[in-house]
Amino acid sequence: MKRTLKVLRYDRSGKCSYWQSFVYGTENEHETIATALKELNRRDNLTDAEGNRALPIKWECSCLQKKCGACAMLINNTPALACDTKLNDDDRKVIELAPLEKFPVVEDLIVDRSVIFDNLKKL
Numbered sequence: 001m002k003r004t005l006k007v008l009r010y011d012r013s014g015k016c017s018y019w020q021s022f023v024y025g026t027e028n029e030h031e032t033i034a035t036a037l038k039e040l041n042r043r044d045n046l047t048d049a050e051g052n053r054a055l056p057i058k059w060e061c062s063c064l065q066k067k068c069g070a071c072a073m074l075i076n077n078t079p080a081l082a083c084d085t086k087l088n089d090d091d092r093k094v095i096e097l098a099p100l101e102k103f104p105v106v107e108d109l110i111v112d113r114s115v116i117f118d119n120l121k122k123l
């Protein structure tokens with residue numbers, strides 16, 4: 001199974017966002033987005049779909065068991081957990097990954113969720 005992961009990247013130095021696509025293939029049709037991101041970042045020479053060198057994709061994960069919310073992101077424009085979304089959840093060949101919209105972007109798919117924790121402390 002082959003999918004294209006189209007990732008909204010954030011260039012901190014230029015303070016701008018841009019889309020970058022990565023081709024990802026796997027034999028495991030039930031693999032999650034989280035596993036795909038880990039495998040892409042594990043590559044020694046990560047290249048994008050056009051063959052250009054790419055920096056590792058910045059994203060967060062912790063439990064990988066749908067408990068902590070660290071891997072929350074927009075998957076095809078819908079908030080979802082990367083560790084709970086499978087590559088074959090729908091028939092799309094291109095899967096768009098973007099940071100959650102309601103929080104400041106730190107890097108790529110990482111957002112600053114400290115406002116949540118601050119509000120929880122107040123409660």
Ligand code: FES
Nearest residue numbers: 062064068069083
């Ligand atoms: S890594 Fe904890 S919910 Fe996905």
